[in-house]
Amino acid sequence: MDTKAKLEADCLVLLDDVPLHNLIADKMLGYNNLLMPRQIFSEAQDLLDFLHKPADELPKRILMLVDLMMPEMSGLDIAEHVLELPQEVQSRCRMFIVSSTIDDRDIEAIEQHPAVECFLNKPLDASRVSDILQQPVPNGKWGTAA
Template identity: 30%
Template sequence: MKLSFIIIDDRELDCYIAEKIIQKTGLSTDNKIFYDAFSGLNFIKNTPVTDSIIIVLLDIMMPVMNGFQFMEAFEKLPEEIKNNYRIVAITTSLNKNDISEISSYKSVIGVLKKPYPSEALVKVLQIITGDLGQ
């Protein structure tokens, strides 16, 4: 199963690394990168609903709009939009409260701590594809 990805991270190097890890999995058909959560959210809001699942790698610590604010806005979107996305939070935070809070959002299906090895992302993707019956 091939998947599309959206990477939302304010650090260019982290986006580059994430894209390389995604490519290494061999599961990617399309990657979009946003250096701020607001732009990523607007893209999601304005993208027509399809039958495909899009994986969002979301950094939780960003300026302007952080991952928590992104999730608050994302959770308010119509179900037909939210159903197209699976969100994996990514963070350097060691704060258990941050990890617990981001994990509490219904749309967040996993949390990866940076730097994450490709095997960790593959495990999350296997959960997603298994849930989709693939």
């Protein structure tokens, strides 16, 4: 069981325009003992509103699993917004992009984006999320030194 991961993130955010995909990801994460509190969104704007909450209402360690292809705003658009957040808020957020894409250009753009830590394929393999959370936290994230 991945106790370290449970301690590390204090909020898990899921964003996918297809509610069914959120449900599948939620279940998968639960079965892998990633049971931290959830914020589940199907509209990108709701996630941005969440990230713009006052600092004292915003969790300290946020793990975001964001879909790539959504109407109005893609996962990479969200990543651009994350880069514009105050540094203090950015340091609370770790962002993974989850997608069914097999297009090399998409994957390359995701992997090169400074706000995105990794690309995960659908259906979500939650054990990979656990594995990544076992690794050292990237510098500047979740209270580590930049």
